[in-house]
Amino acid sequence: VIGPVIMVIGLSVAVVASQMAMGQAGGNQAVDYAQSLLLSGFTFAVTVVVAVFGSKMMKLVPILIGVGAGYVAALLMGLVDTAPIAAAPWFAVPHFETPQINWQAALFMLPVAIAPAIEHIGGVMAIGKVTGKDYAKDPGLDKTLAGDGLGVCVAGLIGGPPVTTYGEVTGAVMITKNGNPKIMTWAAIFAICMAFFGKFNAFLASIPLPVMGGIMILLFGTIASLGLKTLIDAKVDLMQPKNLVIVSSVLTTGVGGMIIKLGSVSFAGVGLCAVLAIILNWILPDEKPAETLPGGEI
Template identity: 55%
Template sequence: MDTTQSKGSLIKEILTGTQMLFVAFGALVLMPLLTGLDPNVALCTAGIGTLLFQLVTKGQVPVFLASSFAFIAPIMYGTQTWGIPATMGALMVVGVVYALFSGVIKLRGTDFIHKYLPPIVTGPIIMVIGLSLAPVAVNMALGKTGDASAQLVDPQVALAISLPALIATLVISAFSKGFMRLVPILGGIVVGYGISLYYGIIDFSSVAAAPWFAMPNFTAPEFHWQAIIYMLPIAIAPAIEHIGDVLAISSATGKDYLKKPGLHRTLLGDGVATTTASMLGGPPNTTYSEVTGAVMLTKAFNPRIMTWAAISAILMAFVGKLGALLQTIPPVVMGGIMMLLFGLIASVGLGSLINAKVDFEQPRNFIIFAIVLVFGIGGMALNFGGYNIQGISLCALVAILLNLVLPKEIKS
């Protein structure tokens, strides 16, 4: 009797874990497809990263780790400027920064975050991450390449595909209930892909040629100091996001994971997962809010469920035809979904300012907000001894310095 119950419980855990992977799947593969990375590698490193996170946190936190959207713009820029290996090397260093953050948190608590990275610093930076990608999303939705250098699909056909993909994502996100509300990106991809099939713009020859079993295209990292310096400030946004995710899963399960296993352990788990993923050519990992939502919906609080989700992701990574099929998703489909996605990233930054009740009657806050947005969206670049600093790196540096230098209150 006990054996039968045990087998039934195990099967239920495996099925629930596979369901959790399904929730994360759309977002998980969208990020590597946008940045030119291998989706099968992303699947594999998401699984490995989740298992490593569980090891670091002693298997106490029911979360799933996968591709972080905060790194889309930096990876796009990094791969175009220095190549994939150098970008992976820079992302490995970002994972080390997470580990350093976790060490400081363990020694000093979270006070240093409030001092150096308050919402008036992190909010505008997160907004820039989203808004700086807006032209890329629109170009792809119009059937062009991300930089608008070439027209890939007729503009009218492109809009007939990208807009329904966007609308489907919006409708599922806003009006669906229960499980469906957790998979808006996957829903948008399915709708856009179906319309793309109707217009005949998908080529399945690569799928037919791909083997059923294949090793993912792992890429070894290289280290380029300019790429590393460019990528380091990007660690700020996901680190702050991580704290919010841990608070969310704590609220869902009724357990305080900030105390046990501790924020320092969960952040270290993120860092180890990101460093390991980058060693193999995968995107940085972060805790997935979609899966946290699924945990809340299903009351599946057992962390072992995420173990099975991770194992499922690793097994799927070695299905060669799956990777080939994912890469047939037209850029125009992704462009439609990106218009919402990148706007949502910007909204998260704005929301952090609102939630923290940042006082914009203080001129210092107006100054920081204005300068960061204009520098980030306008493409400001500074040259120091032959090295250009621009984008998120420049925004982060300027925001931190202004926050430390400007007086807290300017009296008339």
Template identity: 50%
Template sequence: MQTQNANLYSGWRLLLAGGQMLFVAFGSLVLVPLITGLDPSVALFTAGLGTLIFQFTTKRSIPVFLASSFAFIAPIIFAVETWGKAATMGALFCAGLVYVVLSALVALRGPGFLHRLLPPVVTGPIIMVIGLGLAPVAVNMALGKTGDASAQLFPYADAIMVSMPALLTTLLVATFAKGIFRLVPILAGVAVGYALAAFNGMVDYSAVSASSWISLPGFVMPEFVPAAILFMLPVAIAPAIEHVGDVLAIGSVTGKDYVQKPGLHRTLLGDGLATSAASLFGGPPNTTYSEVTGAVMLTKAFNPVVMTWAAVFAILLAFIAKFGALLQTIPTPVMGGIMILLFGSIAGVGMNILIKGRVDLSAQRNLVIVAVTMVFGIGGMSIGSSDWHLQGVSLCGIVAIALNLLLPHPDESNDLHEEQEIVEDMVDHARH
């Protein structure tokens, strides 16, 4: 069956399928830089570059596409405001190295090591904090304000008339659409919101007119500031675990065990190198895209060369300056409306991790870890001095891991047995 699929996607069909995969990933890919203030053209370039690096590291054996990670949105916004873009890029470069370290540990101790270090009781609340901590940013932007509500960019009435239809379109497409259209809810929401904004005179095309057709993206060289690095390092914890789930998911779609071959250590290494490489150019961190995995399942495009072409198309688009300028004309309320659903969905993923991991919150140990992690994250707890401090996802990651390691288990033997069962279930799921 897989041989037939490989033959189906050959020659010119590979190019067409590659363009389709980029289309599926496009909405999420450019949304992250637009939210965080980075250059969407650079994000396109680094998504293509990161995908090629991942393919090289994994011997081009997995049909996945890497692009902008949502887990880093809040830390990037805070880091850019505090230390600037260059220092943020240096911090993200080091965050990518966390994946490299994890990949080495997985190679030495096996894939079950990650679950023992970062069980659901740790990763679940961290991911929930990522989504819920961004809720005020989404609402402020939907109301026509800046993310921190420091300024009103558009009148309230105009903002609501754009943001709510964008939100409604996104959730309707995600829920009711069929086939390939179900995989592009963000793109559909942006299209409807943008059309309404343009009709209401909320779009300024002056930057598009002033830009040239072809030019280099606005690359940013990294600077290495210790405070920014220490802030960003723990953020890599949640997306690293998410990466494991993505690898298992694409394995279940293609019927191959990627945990064993090319190995989870290679996939983590590829993701980490892609993230570090992106930061060298000023792009957001990369992660494997679930939307593209869904497209692979729908189209049966199992040939990894499809993703090679998607990466090439992304890199080529990055050099079309007018296209990048057009992306930056998307009004704030359009993005805000979509972000309401998006960030809520991230929180839902964290909740689902707790449920699937069978985390018993009636056990005081688990309740303490989840409660402290979430209140620290959502409440804005900060620890440190004015020169250096931890807060947000970074602080939550360290606190959750520390509590999990330090607090005693009620029954150590039962916990270890349950942990072993979950790891075995993960491997079985990847194989079947």
């Protein structure tokens, strides 16, 4: 069940990565097509070369090196607007909103929360496969889900958007091999501190779409590859009808963008295919092993 769901996490956002690599945003061509392909291809190539052939130190930061090289190339191609960086203040307090309680909206979001909760479980399983640790047992899904929910609440209290478990982070961990939780903690603290520097935020906003597209192609692809590795490690026999039905159905509904609407509530993507996989695994019978007769015949 976990393997195909992890594959869907990566493949479901593959379209977004490809669009970014082509310089498209919201269905519109934001950056010249030919220049976008050249820039995203260059960024992708630099990241791959560093990740595969770089020194031990360079392999820790291939994504940063790839983004940096792509940004320099974009500057030389005239695709970076530096005016917002120059106009941005050095120090800026993020905009905070006054929290308001809306019970109607809260009740509406309760069933919707099932999808990100399932996606969270898939993300925890995926990162566990990468690091070789079972986070479902230690610290436990109850604690990881509680932490994810607490993060959503804090984000809402300070006027930020809802947060969820991001699959691209799993891809980054796979490439950099940086799976130490302490590193992630310090990285989070650093990100919070940098949010108060206006020029840094303006710099991040100035990174062209094709540069990030070249990176995302690699990150999202690694997640799908991890799902395939999960199936291989578990020695899943796809010749068995039950396994074939589960994997095929999950991939088709997850990647195909199927949406099921129940009144005002919609289920799609990882949440939908995970529920489908669980139900199919529950109701479909396991194939009985063939019996061998005394004479050795089956």
